[in-house]
Amino acid sequence: MKHSRGGQSAPPFTGGLMSRVSGLINWTLLVGLAALCWPSTGMADISPDRERALRHLLVQDCGSCHGMTLQGGLGPALTRTALAGKPAIMLREVILHGRPGTPMPPWNTFMSEAEADWLVQLLLNGASP
Numbered sequence: 001m002k003h004s005r006g007g008q009s010a011p012p013f014t015g016g017l018m019s020r021v022s023g024l025i026n027w028t029l030l031v032g033l034a035a036l037c038w039p040s041t042g043m044a045d046i047s048p049d050r051e052r053a054l055r056h057l058l059v060q061d062c063g064s065c066h067g068m069t070l071q072g073g074l075g076p077a078l079t080r081t082a083l084a085g086k087p088a089i090m091l092r093e094v095i096l097h098g099r100p101g102t103p104m105p106p107w108n109t110f111m112s113e114a115e116a117d118w119l120v121q122l123l124l125n126g127a128s129p
């Protein structure tokens, strides 16, 4: 009877090295992707045209409820003092999704998240339309 050598697996060295190399490649890819995505998670570039449109929206549309000078009306004042201490993330969510059960409508079909962030910063810094 012959001793069978069939089914012998590759030396552990090769397998270990290969998986370590491919792990390294995955890791590099991940870091590379993260670096690529990074700028889009920060303050996005909004064109001057779009900024003008958003300012116009703020006065015309938001102003119809929050007051032309944002001092308040049907909706609360959106001045710097009125918003002081309110978290930007909360304000962003209100603008994008509205406040259910109140007249505050969602605006996510009119602006991107980055644009809502931009509006929030404008308001927190004191928008003076």
Ligand code: HEC
Binding pocket: 057, 058, 061, 062, 063, 064, 065, 066, 074, 075, 076, 078, 082, 083, 086, 091, 094, 095, 099, 102, 103, 104, 105, 107, 119
């Ligand atoms: C139809 C009226 C209406 C329009 C238009 C409107 N809002 Fe509002 N908004 C409200 C009301 C009412 C509230 C208060 C909701 C509540 O009772 O919590 C509110 C709340 C908010 C808040 C939260 C304020 C706080 O102190 O918590 C923000 C921010 C806001 N609106 C921004 C905007 C922006 C920006 C626009 C325009 C893109 C806009 N709103 C358009 C009615 C409106």
